[in-house]
Each structure stands twice: as structure tokens, then as C-alpha cells.
Amino acid sequence: MTSASSPLANALAQLERAVETLGYDEGTHQLLANPRRELSVSIPLRRDSGEVEVFHGYRVQHNFSRGPAKGGVRFAPSVDLDEVRALAMWMTWKCALVDVPYGGAKGGVTIDPRNYSQAELERVTRRYTTEILPIIGPEKDIPAPDVGTDEKTMAWMMDTYSVAMGHTVQGVVTGKPVSLGGSLGRAEATSRGVVHIALAALKHRGIAPTNATASVQGFGKVGAGTVKFLADAGVKVLAVSDQYGAVRRAEGLDYAALAAHVAETGSVVDCPGTEAMDPAELLTMDVDVLVPAAVEGVLTEDNAADVKAMIVVEGANGPTTGEADAILNEKGVLVAPDILANAGGVIVSYFEWAQANQAYRWTLQEVNDRLAERMRTAWDGVLAASQKHGVSLREAATVTAVKRVRDAHEIRGLYP
Numbered sequence: 461m462t463s464a465s466s467p468l469a470n471a472l473a474q475l476e477r478a479v480e481t482l483g484y485d486e487g488t489h490q491l492l493a494n495p496r497r498e499l500s501v502s503i504p505l506r507r508d509s510g511e512v513e514v515f516h517g518y519r520v521q522h523n524f525s526r527g528p529a530k531g532g533v534r535f536a537p538s539v540d541l542d543e544v545r546a547l548a549m550w551m552t553w554k555c556a557l558v559d560v561p562y563g564g565a566k567g568g569v570t571i572d573p574r575n576y577s578q579a580e581l582e583r584v585t586r587r588y589t590t591e592i593l594p595i596i597g598p599e600k601d602i603p604a605p606d607v608g609t610d611e612k613t614m615a616w617m618m619d620t621y622s623v624a625m626g627h628t629v630q631g632v633v634t635g636k637p638v639s640l641g642g643s644l645g646r647a648e649a650t651s652r653g654v655v656h657i658a659l660a661a662l663k664h665r666g667i668a669p670t671n672a673t674a675s676v677q678g679f680g681k682v683g684a685g686t687v688k689f690l691a692d693a694g695v696k697v698l699a700v701s702d703q704y705g706a707v708r709r710a711e712g713l714d715y716a717a718l719a720a721h722v723a724e725t726g727s728v729v730d731c732p733g734t735e736a737m738d739p740a741e742l743l744t745m746d747v748d749v750l751v752p753a754a755v756e757g758v759l760t761e762d763n764a765a766d767v768k769a770m771i772v773v774e775g776a777n778g779p780t781t782g783e784a785d786a787i788l789n790e791k792g793v794l795v796a797p798d799i800l801a802n803a804g805g806v807i808v809s810y811f812e813w814a815q816a817n818q819a820y821r822w823t824l825q826e827v828n829d830r831l832a833e834r835m836r837t838a839w840d841g842v843l844a845a846s847q848k849h850g851v852s853l854r855e856a857a858t859v860t861a862v863k864r865v866r867d868a869h870e871i872r873g874l875y876p
């Protein structure tokens with residue numbers, strides 16, 4: 461059952477508003493609301509101890525009107541079919557918004573990877589890949605990392621798929637290790653993109669980066685790089701959190717010290733030179749920019765009114781519930797929505813796929829320059845649409861993306 465503030469309810473409500481604005485009929489609405497294809501699988505694992513455990517896994521392909529489906533694979537205890545449906549729908553809008561030639565998909569396995577050995581995670585990944593193998597492929601659906609997965613997961617997925625095909629297929633996943641055909645710059649691309657948007661938003665609000673402060677929720681693949689690139693730009697990052705707690709430093713956190721401490725202990729908690737703080741307080745502390753970069757639904761009707769940041773940059777997918785979004789808009793907070801702010805990852809995934817298809821490697825400079833250009837273009841377009849129509853950045857972004865997807869259906873002749 462989808463609760464009123466669940467990610468799926470949130471994604472469907474965003475779509476409904478865009479459909480209303482665009483004046484589409486109910487048939488078109490349903491075409492855009494329903495995933496094209498969903499696969500639920502069960503994944504038996506023989507644990508290192510010899511016991512057998514069975515996990516649930518999913519791959520949802522929301523739309524392929526603009527190209528093959530594209531989106532990450534999440535390993536987390538929260539994963540269920542509705543969460544994956546929401547994330548797949550957001551991928552469709554994200555890919556359309558930044559104009560990469562993909563539809564949207566997402567996958568996941570309901571598992572807490574922290575409780576399993578690397579050998580167990582490899583077996584889970586290989587079995588999951590085998591189960592979803594009939595519907596993935598470089599021209600069908602191209603997975604990538606998300607919460608709880610990484611380049612190693614992608615290497616196992618690529619290998620499992622390639623063994624089944626009888627030859628190496630680099631284009632079946634992105635976010636692979638560079639030594640296996642991954643792109644230079646993919647690992648940090650989402651964070652770089654988040655920071656391009658944060659800096660554009662600060663500029664729009666007339667705040668110099670060197671006068672700005674920020675807090676970042678999450679210190680994983682997206683959050684850690686965000687701390688680094690914000691600090692590199694001169695922004696003082698005052699606080700950061702992970703699943704275990706939060707830390708702060710009034711003079712600004714030292715990224716290198718945090719990264720070294722996390723490499724040693726697995727958490728930002730107790731990093732030397734920092735003070736412990738309540739993780740909930742990080743979301744409402746007095747900073748210019750708040751970057752939620754962990755999970756969905758963290759800004760809610762219960763804390764949105766207390767948010768002091770005047771800029772929120774959504775590194776995570778769906779961190780703001782519909783109710784919180786309305787409160788933040790009412791307060792005049794500039795919310796850079798997920799489908800814009802965290803699109804750097806899929807943009808460089810597209811570059812990685814293009815490099816695999818071309819069998820030609822781009823330099824890091826080329827990747828970063830092209831990423832920056834695409835993020836700037838997307839920001840300018842969304843800001844212009846929001847100003848022209850007097851709507852939030854989220855509404856402007858969603859309407860732009862939904863229209864592109866619906867237009868692709870119409871041009872292809874698949875339109876009802």
C-alpha cells in the first residue's frame with residue numbers, strides 16, 4: 461500500500477501536477493504513470509556459514525520512449541517494489557531533462573550489505589544479474605551503482621552478463637572500474653554535478669561561495685564528493701552525517717581528515733577535530749546551502765518549517781516529501797530538485813556508454829568539461845522556465861521532462 465508520503469506517492473503527485481499544467485488527458489497521464497515493465501525475482505544465497513537465505517530483488521523499467529532504460533541498482537533494507545517504481549520514474553524525467561538518450565529504470569535488492577561478506581555480496585549480485593538478464597543489455601536497459609552498490613558490483617554484473625553472452629559486453633553497465641572500460645570521472649560525477657548546481661544557485665542568490673556555508677547529509681558516493689568539491693570551491697561545510705551519526709566543525713570540515721577517518725572506521729562519527737551533533741539538527745542548522753545526499757523522505761512536514769538554509773540542493777533522489785516541498789516553497793527556499801541536481805551521475809554514465817560503444821576513451825578533462833556544460837545548460841533551462849511560468853524549479857523541471865517524454869511517444873506513433 462502506498463502511503464501518502466511514500467516516494468511513489470510523491471513521484472505520482474509530481475507527475476499529476478505536470479500533467480495538469482500540460483493539459484494532458486487521462487490516457488496520457490496513465491501512459492506516463494505506469495511502468496512499461498517490472499520484474500520481481502527471488503535470490504537465494506548460500507551464506508559463508510552454509511545456511512541459505514532468500515532475498516527479493518526488482519528491476520523496473522518505467523519508460524523507453526527516448527532510448528534504452530537507464531538507472532542504478534540499490535542494495536538496502538528499504539528496497540521494495542514501490543520504492544523502485546518511484547526511483548525508475550524519476551530516472552525517466554532526469555534523463556529527459558538533461559537530454560541523454562535514455563528512458564528510466566531502477567533496480568534493487570532488499571538487503572543490508574553491511575551484514576554480508578564481499579563473497580556473499582558477489583553471489584547475490586551474480587544471481588540477481590542472472591535473474592534480470594533477459595531484460596537488460598546495452599540496447600535495452602543499462603544498470604549503474606546506487607545506494608549500497610559500487611564499481612565492484614558493476615564489475616560482477618558486467619562479468620555475469622558477459623559470460624552468458626559468450627563475449628565481453630562493456631556497455632551493459634556503467635559506473636564500472638576504469639580498468640574494465642569505466643569512464644574517467646564517473647565515480648565523482650554526481651557530486652561534481654551537485655556542486656555545479658549549488659554554485660549556480662548561490663550565484664543566482666547573489667552569495668559568493670567564499671561567504672557561504674553548507675551542511676551535507678550522507679557521506680557515501682554522492683555526499684563525500686559533495687563535501688570535497690564544495691570545500692574546493694571555498695564553501696565552508698559545517699556539518700556532515702552518515703547512518704551512525706553527525707559531526708560539525710565551526711571553521712569548516714576538513715574533507716581529507718573525514719575521508720581518512722571513514723576509510724579507517726567506516727563512519728564520520730568521532731572524526732578528530734570535529735564535534736558530535738544530532739543528525740536531525742543537521743537538516744535545520746543555520747547554513748546557506750543544505751544538501752540531502754542520503755535517502756528519500758528526510759525533509760518532511762515535521763521539519764521543513766525549521767529549515768534555515770535558503771538553498772536546498774537535492775543530491776539524493778526524493779529527499780523532500782510533497783508536504784515539505786510546499787512548505788519550503790512558501791518560505792522562499794530555492795530547492796534544486798533531484799532530477800536536475802543529481803543528474804551528473806547519469807550524464808557521465810551516458811559518456812561511459814558512448815565511450816564503450818565507440819571503443820574510444822575520453823580524457824578526464826573532456827568528461828568534466830562536457831559534464832559542466834550539460835549541468836549549466838540544464839540549470840539555465842530550468843531556471844528560465846521557472847521564471848517564465850512563475851513556478852518552482854521542481855515544477856519547471858518536471859514539466860520540461862514530462863513534455864519531452866510525451867512528445868517522444870507522439871513522434872514515434874505509439875501515442876494512444
Ligand SMILES: NC(=O)C1=CN([C@@H]2O[C@H](COP(=O)(O)OP(=O)(O)OC[C@H]3O[C@@H](n4cnc5c(N)ncnc54)[C@H](OP(=O)(O)O)[C@@H]3O)[C@@H](O)[C@H]2O)C=CC1
Binds near residue numbers: 608683726
Ligand atoms: N551514486 C550515484 O551516482 C547517484 C546517487 N543518487 C542518489 O544519491 C543518494 C545517495 O546515494 P549514494 O551516495 O550513491 O549511496 P551510498 O550508499 O554510497 O551512500 C549513502 C550514504 O547515505 C548515508 N545514509 C543512509 N541512511 C542515512 C540516514 N538515515 N541518515 C544519514 N545518512 C544516511 C550512508 O551512511 P553510511 O555511510 O553510514 O552507510 C551513506 O553515507 C541516493 O538517494 C541515490 O539514489 C543520485 C544520482 C546518482
Ligand SMILES: O=C(O)CCC(=O)C(=O)O
Binds near residue numbers: 809
Ligand atoms: O548512472 C546511472 O545510470 C544512474 C544513476 C542513478 O541511479 C540516479 O541518477 O539516480
